[in-house]
Amino acid sequence: MISDAARRRYQAIVPPHVDDAYALARWLSGDAADAEDIVQDAALRALNALETANVERPRAWFLRIVRNAALTWMAKNRSKSLSFAGGADDLAAIETVDFADDDGSPEAILIAAEDGERVRRAIAALPQPLREALVLREINGLAYREIAEATETPIGTVMSRLARGRAALAKILEDKR
Amino acid sequence: MSDSDPRQDQLLRLNAALDDELDAAHRVELERELERDPQLRASLRRLSAVREAVRRHGAAETAPAALRDAVAAIGRPKANGRRVPLSLAAAVAAGIVIGAAAQALLLSSRAADPVAAAMVADFARAGLSDRPFDVASSDRHTVKPWLVAHAPLGVEVADLADKGYPLAGGRIAVVGATPVPTLVYQRREHWIALTELPLSLGDRALGPREGTLDGFRLVRWADRERAYVAVSDIDAAELSAFAAAFRAAAAVGGGEAR
Numbered sequence: 001m002i003s004d005a006a007r008r009r010y011q012a013i014v015p016p017h018v019d020d021a022y023a024l025a026r027w028l029s030g031d032a033a034d035a036e037d038i039v040q041d042a043a044l045r046a047l048n049a050l051e052t053a054n055v056e057r058p059r060a061w062f063l064r065i066v067r068n069a070a071l072t073w074m075a076k077n078r079s080k081s082l083s084f085a086g087g088a089d090d091l092a093a094i095e096t097v098d099f100a101d102d103d104g105s106p107e108a109i110l111i112a113a114e115d116g117e118r119v120r121r122a123i124a125a126l127p128q129p130l131r132e133a134l135v136l137r138e139i140n141g142l143a144y145r146e147i148a149e150a151t152e153t154p155i156g157t158v159m160s161r162l163a164r165g166r167a168a169l170a171k172i173l174e175d176k177r
Numbered sequence: 178m179s180d181s182d183p184r185q186d187q188l189l190r191l192n193a194a195l196d197d198e199l200d201a202a203h204r205v206e207l208e209r210e211l212e213r214d215p216q217l218r219a220s221l222r223r224l225s226a227v228r229e230a231v232r233r234h235g236a237a238e239t240a241p242a243a244l245r246d247a248v249a250a251i252g253r254p255k256a257n258g259r260r261v262p263l264s265l266a267a268a269v270a271a272g273i274v275i276g277a278a279a280q281a282l283l284l285s286s287r288a289a290d291p292v293a294a295a296m297v298a299d300f301a302r303a304g305l306s307d308r309p310f311d312v313a314s315s316d317r318h319t320v321k322p323w324l325v326a327h328a329p330l331g332v333e334v335a336d337l338a339d340k341g342y343p344l345a346g347g348r349i350a351v352v353g354a355t356p357v358p359t360l361v362y363q364r365r366e367h368w369i370a371l372t373e374l375p376l377s378l379g380d381r382a383l384g385p386r387e388g389t390l391d392g393f394r395l396v397r398w399a400d401r402e403r404a405y406v407a408v409s410d411i412d413a414a415e416l417s418a419f420a421a422a423f424r425a426a427a428a429v430g431g432g433e434a435r
Contacts, residue, residue: 011249018244039244044251109226137196138228144198163192166227
């Protein structure tokens with residue numbers, strides 16, 4: 001049974017962040033309909049958690065639940081397609097990429113950036129840990145320590161994932177193909 | 178991450194500066210490095226271009242209205258642990274929007290029929306409220322004594338669970354200044370409110386009469402002792418079927434068969 005206090009906190013914390021939750025769920029799942037299911041699932045989890053949780057940063061707190069709901073949902077519903085966004089081998093390869101290796105031209109990126117579809121495909125092609133850090137930062141506008149909370153990751157790792165994510169994206173966008 | 182590589186550290190700081198996460202001292206240091214290092218300036222332009230591209234094209238559209246409604250509804254109180262019907266908020270909103278345009282089809286107008294207006298208002302208010310019931314229970318032996326204790330009128334509580342209308346609870350509605358007992362049944366994700374009225378307030382016609390007010394469906398009928406008004410946002414045929422099921426059950430179970 002959910003208490004009235006939990007419901008009141010829910011109303012203050014969850015509905016205001018439904019757009020952020022939906023955006024994150026879309027980028028994690030790659031599908032609009034799936035994102036709706038994920039956000040609803042996350043909202044239910046949040047309501048249950050609010051019975052006891054002490055929430056300091058509401059948006060980061062709820063987005064962490066959304067992220068976990070998305071990962072659970074995807075593991076359950078389509079384990080196969082996880083590999084399309086970068087399987088384990090792919091991830092290992094990119095995590096070891098030297099992001100200091102960046103001698104490409106900004107102009108090529110600016111030209112590619114005109115093509116919205118191309119940019120979205122490039123983001124979708126990033127390995128999930130890099131993609132989620134980038135989305136939380138650029139789309140959701142979270143600060144580093146909020147990203148660290150949402151992804152349950154140390155801040156140092158958040159920083160390197162953002163650097164790697166941007167470097168990987170730059171490389172994809174510079175590619176003439 | 179490689180802590181020993183100065184170039185990587187420099188790029189981490191560049192990213193942090195871009196994200197406004199670098200403290201003032203490091204920022205000054207980085208600005209000096211930028212002045213004397215053309216390669217670092219090129220890196221900054223690349224990172225800025227990437228960021229611009231992601232912000233411009235990566236933003237998803239806002240959450241669909243249905244999702245927004247569903248997320249808000251999850252936080253509202255539930256009866257018997259059931260989800261609050263998601264359709265209700267939408268139906269209430271629609272009722273408000275089309276209220277002026279919605280002609281009462283078979284029922285007389287709002288002014289001429291204060292009972293129907295009061296029942297629809299009660300139904301809408303309950304849907305928006307934190308407390309859709311005064312007493313939440315699927316057990317008629319719980320609901321009935323509560324209603325009898327709070328409204329000066331006998332109450333017929335029919336068990337319609339096996340017909341697909343489980344009892345969800347009861348509340349007291351008010352018509353004019355008269356408190357009237359109201360049963361709340363559930364049909365899938367919808368509520369059906371059934372109010373029992375003294376004959377002095379009700380519609381004395383014995384046969385059921387259907388109508389629509391502000392987008393909600395109503396069915397009214399009476400027996401020798403009292404009048405009934407059922408209100409819901411389910412469709413007319415379903416509400417008529419509910420009314421028929423209730424009348425049949427009341428006729429058998431209540432010993433008040435006509």
